[in-house]
Amino acid sequence: xxxxxxxxxxLTFFQKIKALDFILILCVLVLGVVGTFSMYSxxxxxxLYYTKNHVIRFTVxxxxxxxxxxxxxxxxxxxxxxxxxxxxxxxxxxxxxxxTVSGSKRWINLYFVNLQPSELMKIAxxxxxxxxYHRMQISNVNKLKNLLIPIIILIIPILLVLSxxxxxxxxxxxxxxxxxxxxxxxxxxxxxxxSLVLIISAPFAxxxxxxxxxxxxxxxxxxxxxxxxxxYQIVQSKIAVGSGGLTxxxxxxxxxxxxxxxxxxHTDFIFTLFSEEFGFLGSLLLLLIYSIMIYRxxxxxxxxxxxxxxxxxxxxxxxxxxxxVVNMSMVLGLLPIVGSPLPIMSYGGSxxxxxxIGISIVMSSKIYHQQLIA
Numbered sequence: 001x002x003x004x005x006x007x008x009x010x011l012t013f014f015q016k017i018k019a020l021d022f023i024l025i026l027c028v029l030v031l032g033v034v035g036t037f038s039m040y041s042x043x044x045x046x047x048l049y050y051t052k053n054h055v056i057r058f059t060v061x062x063x064x065x066x067x068x069x070x071x072x073x074x075x076x077x078x079x080x081x082x083x084x085x086x087x088x089x090x091x092x093x094x095x096x097x098x099x100t101v102s103g104s105k106r107w108i109n110l111y112f113v114n115l116q117p118s119e120l121m122k123i124a125x126x127x128x129x130x131x132x133y134h135r136m137q138i139s140n141v142n143k144l145k146n147l148l149i150p151i152i153i154l155i156i157p158i159l160l161v162l163s164x165x166x167x168x169x170x171x172x173x174x175x176x177x178x179x180x181x182x183x184x185x186x187x188x189x190x191x192x193x194x195s196l197v198l199i200i201s202a203p204f205a206x207x208x209x210x211x212x213x214x215x216x217x218x219x220x221x222x223x224x225x226x227x228x229x230x231x232y233q234i235v236q237s238k239i240a241v242g243s244g245g246l247t248x249x250x251x252x253x254x255x256x257x258x259x260x261x262x263x264x265x266h267t268d269f270i271f272t273l274f275s276e277e278f279g280f281l282g283s284l285l286l287l288l289i290y291s292i293m294i295y296r297x298x299x300x301x302x303x304x305x306x307x308x309x310x311x312x313x314x315x316x317x318x319x320x321x322x323x324x325v326v327n328m329s330m331v332l333g334l335l336p337i338v339g340s341p342l343p344i345m346s347y348g349g350s351x352x353x354x355x356x357i358g359i360s361i362v363m364s365s366k367i368y369h370q371q372l373i374a
Contacts, residue, residue, distance in 0.1 A: 011367070016070055019367040021300060027293040028065070028344060028359060032058045034286065035345035037251070038274050042266040045252045050266045050347050057349050065356040069363030076361050077308045077373050080131030084153070087124040090117035091160040098164075106164045107350075116350035118161045118169045122176050123358045126319065128153060129180040130312040134373065141185045150181055165210055168338030175322050180315035217336050236261045237269055237331045240276040248279030266347040268339055272331045290324050290343075297359075300366045306373040309365035316358050 011019070036058065039051045090108065094117050098105035107114040129150060133141070140146055154177040161170040182191065206214065240256035249255065254276040256262050265273045275283045294317045301313025320343055327342045329335040341351045 016367050020069065020363060021296055021366050024293060024296040024300075024359070024362070025066075027289055027296070028062065030289055031293075031344040032062065034274070034289075035270070038270050038345065039266055039347060041252055041254070041257060041277065042270070042273055044258065053349075054347055057352055058344075061349075061352050061356040065360045065363070068357065068360035069367065071360075071364055073304075073306065073309050073361075073364045073368040073371055074373055076127065076312075076364060077131055077134065077306075080127045080308075084124045084128040087117055087120045088157060088160070090115070091121065091157060093117075095160060095163055104164050104166060106166055106169075113349050116348075118157075118164070118166055118173070119348070119350035119354045120357075121157045121161070121173050122169075122319065123316075123354045123361075125154065125157065125173055125177045126180055126312060126315040126358070127361070129177060129184070130308050130315060133180075133184040133311060134306070134308040136184070138185050142187050142190075147186070147190065150177070154178075154181075166339070168340050171338060172319075172323065172326065172340060176315070176319040179318045179322070180311065183311060183314050183318070233263050233269070233337060234331075234333050236263070237272045238333050240272045241332060244276040244279040244282075246280050248275070248277050248282050251277055253277065267341055268327065268337070268346065269331050270346050271328055271342055274345075287324075290320070294321050297362050300362055300369070304365050304369045306371060308373050309369065313362055313365055316362060320355075320358075 036051065036055055039054045040047065043049075043051055094108050095105055097108075099107040099109050099114060101107065106118060107116050132150060132153070136146065154174065158170045158174055161173060178191075182188075206217070236256060240254065240262055243249070243256065244254075252258075254273060256276055257265060257273050262269055262272055271283075271286075274286065278285075297313050297317035297320065301310045301317065304310040304313060323340060323343050326335060326338065326340045327346075330337055330340060341348050343355050344352060
């Protein structure tokens with residue numbers, strides 16, 4: 001054990017570079033470039049505000065990702081609880097003193113960028129749980145105390161994000177946490193119990209939702225009830241995706257886009273814009289890139305010798321899968337609109353920052369996959 005750890009600590013800089021997962025890096029680069037061209041298209045074929053910001057953010061955060069990749073996995077393990085508590089404090093600050101946009105306090109003004117702490121919590125909860133379960137024996141995972149602690153850790157940020165209010169992000173944080181809890185070895189019967197409680201309490205929970213959130217749920221079941229109001233986004237989104245056909249209308253030739261029928265086309269509905277221009281085949285290719293990316297993340301977790309790196313990679317890879325599925329299902333009308341960005345492609349600095357931090361930890365797990373953590 002000592003010899004293996006000593007060897008890992010003595011890796012040269014070139015050995016670390018060689019240990020990087022270049023297929024994963026290529027996937028990130030391709031998604032960044034595709035996102036940039038989609039942003040360019042959303043602004044009518046002009047290099048304006050959203051496109052400029054997207055290029056700058058991607059360049060900066062991608063550079064940070066490569067730099068953070070060389071930080072030892074032990075450091076990320078030691079940072080687990082601290083990162084979680086810092087993001088909790090940021091969530092509290094955002095709820096009290098954050099910038100109010102459309103009735104929601106989700107952002108903190110850092111002058112050079114508006115930070116959305118709830119996006120960082122998607123990563124923080126995975127790191128926190130990976131550290132929590134790292135040294136726990138599988139026989140102790142299902143003990144009552146060890147079940148209650150992660151539930152409390154998960155409920156606190158969910159309630160804070162709901163208070164902003166941001167139902168969509170709170171659901172994604174919950175899913176990220178639940179995935180890691182399940183991967184840690186918690187008995188499936190507890191998830192069945194939780195699902196039953198959730199179903200029973202759903203009618204009561206709906207009564208606490210904001211009017212616009214209730215309207216989104218009703219619109220999901222019947223978008224045509226208000227096609228020019230609450231159902232406008234999803235109706236126009238499905239028209240755009242369907243009009244793309246097999247091969248799409250071509251770059252910068254999407255009519256739904258250029259006639260301004262697509263709302264939020266640079267953020268949550270960027271997949272709609274892409275599908276209209278590149279069609280079914282282009283969408284399949286995009287799905288393939290995301291699939292390769294998720295596969296590489298899971299593969300890195302498989303070769304990791306420490307349980308922290310293994311559980312983190314499995315949890316992060318599963319979360320990326322959830323984010324992609326939720327976003328694409330949302331714009332296709334298969335799920336209610338919950339405000340879920342498409343990883344790397346969608347416009348949004350906080351979302352991209354969180355994703356890049358997450359990938360850098362995966363890279364660190366790859367470089368130091370033989371390193372043991374006490």
